[in-house]
Amino acid sequence: MRIPKLFIPTIVIASLFGGYFLKSAFTQPTTTIAYDQKAGAKATFIVDGVKCKGTAAFFTSLYDSVPGIIGIETFASEHKAVFTYDPDRISRDSIRTIMEAPIPFDDGTSEQIFKCLSVE
Amino acid sequence: MTIPRTRYYRYTIFIVILGLVTYLALGYGARSFEAYCPFGGAESLWGLFTAGEFTCALGPLNLSLMLSLLVLVLISKKTFCGWACPIGFLSELGGRLGGLLWKKRPRVPSKTNVWLKLLRYIVLVVALLFTYKTSELVLRGYDPFYLVFSGFGHGSAGIISIAVLVVLVVGALVVPMMFCRYLCPMGAVFDPLSRLGVIKISRNETTCTNCGNCGKACVQDIPVQQLRIVRHRDCTNCLECLDACPEKDTLQLRAGL
Numbered sequence: 001m002r003i004p005k006l007f008i009p010t011i012v013i014a015s016l017f018g019g020y021f022l023k024s025a026f027t028q029p030t031t032t033i034a035y036d037q038k039a040g041a042k043a044t045f046i047v048d049g050v051k052c053k054g055t056a057a058f059f060t061s062l063y064d065s066v067p068g069i070i071g072i073e074t075f076a077s078e079h080k081a082v083f084t085y086d087p088d089r090i091s092r093d094s095i096r097t098i099m100e101a102p103i104p105f106d107d108g109t110s111e112q113i114f115k116c117l118s119v120e
Numbered sequence: 121m122t123i124p125r126t127r128y129y130r131y132t133i134f135i136v137i138l139g140l141v142t143y144l145a146l147g148y149g150a151r152s153f154e155a156y157c158p159f160g161g162a163e164s165l166w167g168l169f170t171a172g173e174f175t176c177a178l179g180p181l182n183l184s185l186m187l188s189l190l191v192l193v194l195i196s197k198k199t200f201c202g203w204a205c206p207i208g209f210l211s212e213l214g215g216r217l218g219g220l221l222w223k224k225r226p227r228v229p230s231k232t233n234v235w236l237k238l239l240r241y242i243v244l245v246v247a248l249l250f251t252y253k254t255s256e257l258v259l260r261g262y263d264p265f266y267l268v269f270s271g272f273g274h275g276s277a278g279i280i281s282i283a284v285l286v287v288l289v290v291g292a293l294v295v296p297m298m299f300c301r302y303l304c305p306m307g308a309v310f311d312p313l314s315r316l317g318v319i320k321i322s323r324n325e326t327t328c329t330n331c332g333n334c335g336k337a338c339v340q341d342i343p344v345q346q347l348r349i350v351r352h353r354d355c356t357n358c359l360e361c362l363d364a365c366p367e368k369d370t371l372q373l374r375a376g377l
Contacts, residue, residue, distance in 0.1 A: 001374060001375045001376065002372055002373070002374055003319055003373040003374060003375050004373070005126055005359055005362065005373060006129075007319075007373070008196060008199055008203065008319075008357050008359065008373070009129050009130070009133060009203060011192065011195060011196055011199065012133065012192070012199050012200065012203045012204050013133070015188045015189060015191065015192040015200070016185070016188070016204060018188045018191075019158075019181075019184045019185035019186075019187070019188030019189065020181065020184070020185070022184035022187065022188060023179075023180040023181040023183075023184040023185075024180070025180075025184065026180035026183045026184055027180050028168060028172060028173060028174055028180065029173060029174075030173055030174050030179075031173065032173070046150075051152065051177055052176045052177040053173075053174075053175065053176050053177075053255060054176075075179060076174070076176070076177050076178075076179065077151055077152065077154070077155040077174065077177055077178060077179025077180070077181065077182070078150060078151055078155075078179060079150075079151075079152075
C-alpha cells in the first residue's frame, strides 16, 4: 500500500504528543519517605534544587526529625515534592521555611540550596 | 541548488524541537530538558523494576517517550532520528557542512563501517550497566545532547567531555552522521525493531535507471539503488532519496512486511 509523504511528519508529531500525554501512566516518585502511616493533609511544593535522586534524598533528610511530617514523595524530573503532614502540628509555611533555610557547611559558611517556587 | 520540499518539513520540525530543548535548557518550563530524552527511559528501567523509583533525574516522561518511539519504530523505522532528534539534526547539518568543505570526502570502507556500527551496542551496554550499578547517569559526561544543552553542566567530565565533543564535531564533518551511525545508544535500542518497521522505501526496478542519485542523497549512506525494499536498520525514512529520484514513482513510500 502506497503511503503519502506527509504521513511521516504526521506520525512523528503524533508519537511525540502521544509520548507526552502517556507520561501520567508511569508516574513514580524519585524518593519516597513515610515517617508514619496515618493520613494527613497534602501540599505540593515546586522546589528549585530538587533535581536528582541525590538532591531529593538530601531534601527529604531536612525533615527527618520534624514533628508533623507524615511522609514525603519527591519527583526530581518535575522538581516537585509532595508532603503529607498533620496541619495541627505543622503549617505549610513552616515546611517552606525549613526547606529555604541556609544549610551550614563544615567550614562555617552556609548557603540556601532549595528555593520554593510554588505551593499547591 | 534547490532544497527538496520534504527537507523543509523535516527541518521545520527539527528547528521547533531544537528551540524547545534550548528553551528548557535555559531553565524555563516545568521540567529539565533531560526529562525529554527517550534514552532516559531505557536508563530508568532497572530502578523501576527493582525499587519502583526513577533513577537520578529521570521521570515518567523519559519512559513514555521511549515507549511511544518504540511503537513509532515498529510503524515507520527510525523516523524519530531523521525527523525529530536534535542530535540527529546537528549531525546532519555537520555532514552537510562537511560536504561543502571537502572536495572529495573520504569514505569509510564498507567492512570497517559494519564493524564500527557495533560500537553503539557497546555504548548501550556500558551505559546501562554503569547506570544500573551506580544509579547515576554516567553517560552525561560523554553525551553530546547533555553536554551541549547543559553547557557542560553537573556530571560532565571536564577535559574528557570537551575532547569527546571536539571529536564528535570534527567527526561529523568527516563522516556524515558519525555519532548516529557508530555511537548512539538510542539507535542501538531501535535497531532490532527498525528492521521490522512496516513503512519502508521501495524501488521499482523496471523504471529505475540506476543513476545512483538516491544512494548519494542518503544521509545514512545506504545504497538505495541496490535495494528493492529498504529494510536497512539505519533508514530513517527522511525521504531524501525520494526527492533525489528523477524518475516519477520509481521510489515510493509503502506499507508492507
